[in-house]
Amino acid sequence: MLARRNDIVKQLRRLVPDAVLIADEEGCRTFESDALTAYRCLPLAVLLPGTTEEVAAILRFCQDNHIKVVPRGAGTSLCGGALPLEDAVVLCLSRMNKVLEVDPKNRIARVEAGITNIAITEAASKHGFFYAPDPSSQVACTVGGNIATNSGGAHCLKYGVTVNNLLGVRMVTMDGEIIDIGGVHFDAPGYDFLPLITGSEGQLGVVTEATVRLLPAPEGTRPVLIGFDSSEAAASCVAAIIAAGIVPVAIEFMDRPAIHVCEHFVPAGYPLDAEAALIIEVEGSEDEIEYLLEKIEDIARDFLPTSLRRSQSPDETAMIWKGRKAAFGAIGQISDYYCMDGVIPLSQLPKALDEIGWICRKYRFDVANIFHAGDGNLHPLILYNANDSVQLERVELCGAEILKLCVELGGCLTGEHGVGIEKRELMYEQYTDEDIDQQVRVKEEFDPSWLLNPGKVFPIEGRDALRLRSVELQGLEVDVVTETVAVEEELVEGHDAP
């Protein structure tokens, strides 16, 4: 393969002369990892196309020449979703960053996939609208990447995640076909491919354009910061608020370590004396905000808060959110961290936090918890030293144990970061052989040669195991690979599903 490298690069340059092509080692180095920096790999080459047609030409060429492709947005994936392979071309969409249309009457925006998340809201705000999903990395991450991992964010408790705010995509399949899915109107005719594509981690096609739903900006927003002397009290408070019929626009949770790190980084007035804090934000007119915050504060008083502070100004609100959104960066300044993304049913929150603490102590790591409490999406940040290979190995074991716990408690491995390479081997914790087979069968229909972002999402054995079982279903499968069955049999035996 590597011997073919120069030849491939030469051909690609001829094929798409206007695309940016990076083939030198130093240039490729920039793309050797994503935000899961513990893993690095130099790709064969990096291509930055400027048009959908170029993407189509590149994919068709790669299909014909059996070259793997790793799609990439801004490379902010925390799970190695954009990690290159040495025999793959990285297809980076970041040059395709234009707003194509903002249509306030129909409340939609059409954008290129490489645009940053925040740029959509920036373009829509002059019409009084915004784009709802707001992952913490929103200043950097691209909407294409958001689609790949079905990103959420702090405000998705009220507004939903990416799939709930997407109306259509233009996508290029591995064989170079350009297809429009969905559109400017609600609900597509026939099957609904948008949820299938959203969250498929770039394995079914490369999205080059998106049509998203815009929402009218609220009249006002205001958060209240509430400190508690235990995580249990904070968690019970969240449940009580929802039971009272109030769904705030955001409920964010921080534990003591997170509060201290964030306050040090952005002095937003987080309660340093508390064991846990909630940022609860509501929206509406002055009166509506007043009414809701009063009800929320009343409920919170039942859980003996150590402090209760309503934001008094837009500046204060901005600081409170700045600290929260900078949390990962703030923690990154004091230590390397391994960021988990498990989800649990909200009622299990106290138990989950307790067990996470116990697991981390067992592995001798400190942990800071900061997450979206309203929807049970945990982000334990395990602090470790990335330059110590022993610690790296241990932190991965620790993380895996936490994610298994989330599944045991009725939740899942990942809420918004994706599976990538990081969690692929844990997929059998959540799914049976049949569950995985069904997903793999979908993948095989759309990319039968497994060229598009291969090695992600599915356990390495997943695909081969399917083929083995297909032999047993005589007559159902047309293309069955039989020559390696003996080897695969051994692989499969060790993999009993839970």
Add this chain to the structure above:
Amino acid sequence: MTGHMRLGFHAPETEEELQHLVAEAAETRTPLEVMGTGTKRELGHPIGAGAVVSTEAMTGVTLYEPTELVLVAKAGTPLTEIDAALAENDQELPFEPVDFGPVLGYGPGDGTLGGMIGTNISGSRRLLKGAARDHVLGVRAVNGRGELIKAGGRVMKNVTGYDLSRTLAGSWGTLAVMTEIALKVLPAQRESRTIICFGLTDQTAVEALCIATGLPYEVSGALHLHADIAARMSDAEIAGAEGAVTAIRVENFPASARYRASRVRQSLLAYSPALELDAERSKAFWDDVRALKMFQGRANPLWRISTKPTSAAKLIGNLLRTIDVRVAYDWSGGLIWVETPPLTDGGAVDIRRTLAELGGHATLIRADDTIRAGIDVFQPLDPQTAVFSAKLKHAFDPLGIFNPGRMYRDM
């Protein structure tokens, strides 16, 4: 190819029974008509399957955690049971699913959870809160190989592998038979109020609705009824208005609903808002809309058109040049219900020609068997999407045993 499977009606009580049934159907290549209680059997192409599999014997809410906003129920659970369970905790299905029962000759609330999600039916509030499929958190289902699969889960966020659960929403039982569904639910809206304008033209009405939905007052219903359609509503003042009716709904806790209604009125002064329905009348009005009251008790073909709001009035204007239609716009024009005269094609040719110019898609909701057998009930797919659809079908149901031809003839 057909083997020895017992034809007729099957209502398995467990997933295992269903798996055996499907596996047997696969082995003998016996097509299966998939349904819940069958209230939407007259929707879609008639299926000639000799065997029917119903989920109606798999019922019951299996998990409901009001503080987690999650409800899990078996696919055959009647919607009335789900609504009742939610109501006990002042919660609701946020997407306000339309009840097709009464327009298709069944009772209100006769449908099942599986039927609602399988057809992805959302109502007026879809405008604000999203579609039925947006609220699906996870499913258990039996695929065309007779395998039990689960996808998604019961938590609010989940990107662990492909989202096959929302993909099954709206697949009309052609990919898998769902056995259990987890849904996101929300606290019920405490109060609604509705602003009414009378006598607006379609163009002006859609303009007003688009303004209203762009305001920060969370408009959750944006409807425009032609005069002859409005006359069929229960509210005496609206039915007797003898003109078109444009309705805008806001919701929240009582003081907020009143505030929002007054702000919407202020913003629409140019359109002469003449009436504000209080909580009780507002609820009754939208209950009518949810049951498609304005199209009940009739046999005329009924279409559901999805388009861009700003194209809606022009689309109907063009259509009215060739056929006499009765029209209700919802979703600020993004959804149009169209009742056509009893033409042999139900108006399909004219509707689809008009859509081809302006964009959007149309599904025939009500028509007799002869009409439905003769035309495309669902919007014909472009060649690429058809290829995509065939691939998805093959991934779930490689032998094509589930609801063959229900959506598209060759699928």
